[in-house]
Amino acid sequence: MKLDSPPAxxxxxxxxxxxxxxxxDRFLRAAQRAGAECQRHEFDAEGPNGERLSCDTxxxxxxxPARLLIVSSGLHGVEAYLGAxxxxxxxxxxxxxxxxPAETGLLLVHALNPYGFAHSRRCDAExxxxxxxxxxxxxxxLGTPPGYGELDRLLNPTGPPRRFEFxxxxxxxxxxxxxRERAMTAVAGGQHDFPHGLFFGGRAPSAVLRLLEGNYAxxxxxxxxxxxxxxxxxxxxxxxxxxxxxxxxxxxxxAALREVFGEKLRAVSESQAVRYTTRGDLNxxxxxxxxxxxxxxxxxxxxxxxxxxxxxxxxxxNQARHSCSAGDPALAAAQRxxxxxxxxxxxxxxxxAFHGGWETVARALEEIGPAGRFSREIA
Numbered sequence: 254m255k256l257d258s259p260p261a262x263x264x265x266x267x268x269x270x271x272x273x274x275x276x277x278d279r280f281l282r283a284a285q286r287a288g289a290e291c292q293r294h295e296f297d298a299e300g301p302n303g304e305r306l307s308c309d310t311x312x313x314x315x316x317x318p319a320r321l322l323i324v325s326s327g328l329h330g331v332e333a334y335l336g337a338x339x340x341x342x343x344x345x346x347x348x349x350x351x352x353x354p355a356e357t358g359l360l361l362v363h364a365l366n367p368y369g370f371a372h373s374r375r376c377d378a379e380x381x382x383x384x385x386x387x388x389x390x391x392x393x394x395l396g397t398p399p400g401y402g403e404l405d406r407l408l409n410p411t412g413p414p415r416r417f418e419f420x421x422x423x424x425x426x427x428x429x430x431x432x433r434e435r436a437m438t439a440v441a442g443g444q445h446d447f448p449h450g451l452f453f454g455g456r457a458p459s460a461v462l463r464l465l466e467g468n469y470a471x472x473x474x475x476x477x478x479x480x481x482x483x484x485x486x487x488x489x490x491x492x493x494x495x496x497x498x499x500x501x502x503x504x505x506x507x508a509a510l511r512e513v514f515g516e517k518l519r520a521v522s523e524s525q526a527v528r529y530t531t532r533g534d535l536n537x538x539x540x541x542x543x544x545x546x547x548x549x550x551x552x553x554x555x556x557x558x559x560x561x562x563x564x565x566x567x568x569x570x571n572q573a574r575h576s577c578s579a580g581d582p583a584l585a586a587a588q589r590x591x592x593x594x595x596x597x598x599x600x601x602x603x604x605x606a607f608h609g610g611w612e613t614v615a616r617a618l619e620e621i622g623p624a625g626r627f628s629r630e631i632a
Contacts, residue, residue, distance in 0.1 A: 256346055256618065259611040265604050268338035269596065273364065273371035274304060276337040280363045283344035284311035289361075294468070296460050298368045298378045306367035308464060310360060310472070311340075313347060318358030320621045320628065321476040321548075324614060325362035325483045328383055328461070328535055330369015330376065334596035335555060335603075336484030337363060337370075339610045354622030360472055366461055373588040374574070375567060375595075376453070383461035385443030385454035385531060387538035394456045396532075397446045400431060400439030408440065408568055409450040413576045414583050420565050438529040440564070449575050451567055454533050462538075470543050478628050479548030480513075480617050483535055484610065486595045487563050488527055489556025492605035495519045496613060497527055497552040499536040506549055513620040513627045517613065527554065548627075553613055555606045558594050566594040 259265060270276030284291050289311035296306045308327075324343070326336025340361045346352075353359060364370045368378045376382050388394065401408075407423055428436050443454040458466070473479055482496075489495060495517055500506045502520035511518045521527060539550035557563065566587070573587040597603070620627045 256343075256352075256611070256615040259342060259346070259608055265338075265342075265607045266600055268342045268607065269334050269603055270337055270341075273300060273306070273333070273367060274302075276333065276341075276370070277307070277309060277363065277367075280311070280337065280341050280344070280361075281309060283341045284361075287311070287313060287344045287347055289313050289344065294464055296367055296378075298460070300367075300371035304371075306364075306371055308365055308367055309363045311344060311363070312358060312360050314353050314358030315356060317474050318476055319356040320354070320478040320623070321358045321360060321473060321480075322614075322618050322621055323360045323362065323472065323479070323481040325365055325481065327364040327366050327370045328483055329485060329487075329595075330366045330372070330374050331591055332375065332484075332486045332595045333364055333366075333370040334592075335486050335606055335610060338607060339484065339614060342607075342611070343614065354618070354625075357618070357622050358476070359618070362472075365464070368460075373592055374570070375591070377459055377461065379455065379459065380449060380453050380571075381455040381459045382443065382452050383459055384535055385452055385533040386459040387462050387465065387533045387535055388454075388458075389538070389541060394445050394454065397444035398439045398442040400435060401442075401444045401447070401450075404436075404439060405447060405450060409447060410568075410572050411576065412572075413581075414569050414572050414587065420568065421561055424561055424564065434529065437560075441529055441531070443532045443534075449571075451571055465538065469539065473543055473547075477547060478621055479544055480621050480627065481539055481544070481548070481550040482553050482614060482617060483550060484553050484555075486555045486606070487557050488554050488560070489525060491556055491558075492602045492609070494553055494555040494606070494609050494613070495524055495527075497521060497524050497536070497554055498549055499534070499540060500549060506546070509627055510549060510551070513616060513625075514613070524554075527552070553610065555609065557597055557602070563594045566590045 327333030570587040573584040577584040
């Protein structure tokens, strides 16, 4: 079974939402037309206009499928635009469960971190990076990568953003002094000691983790084969993507995944986009807590701008969020730049990323089916 071709040209561009509320409304309308079973998971947070926020799911296929493909968006809030566009297009193209392979289900999880999506933040309402918070039960929310403390003043300045802060020069000097891999791990690995800082992993389970703990095992059910594609943007060369697994490159699961995704499949140690080790990420949590040998959670990462521009945008938005009032032009400008680095307005980026994402989802859906290679490889 193969999906129909994705919408071409301007039709692909039209699937990118204007904001969280528009995205949620369109997702749910498409799900209703497709006859999907929908569930709303409310968060104890509000959007910029006082609206209630939720993560919404749409399920197609049998209630207890033998095989399941999950596609999630918005774990990192502001990164949701591409994933949400793909999810709505999938619902429009599939039309109903009869378009799926036999005994195969599709679960779409829209806006895992609705606060970040609605407020143009990568983190949640408590400044927690959800993809650094997903620790195993009993694992302590303690520790910070070596080097983060000495970079705190560079990464997390206090006071309103200033016109000239020379961040790019200071960051370049830091990379030369520390080395690229050590510096990236120090910055982005996930820390628990600076609650207003970037990549804060929290000091307790986040709302996203509570959502997953309460629902993920039920979502997966008794499916014998599971692939979970979590869509991200911001790392890697412009409009290209990698399918990243936390399983070791030499493991049988990585070999089976390579049969599905070919050269796009990367173990973390092989990735050109994610060149650092993280703690508390979604891939590891899903694999260890629920999926084990049944399948894998995968980060599908789409490149945008240079790592330094992305980091500069994260830094400036975080700085403005903690020091500017809601109507401050400096905060609005920082939000616009953050949206740009994670969902570029350029039509060529949006078209290429959308089609690359569509092909990845279509391949996963075909290969997890009863005649697909993924089922055979790990049988």
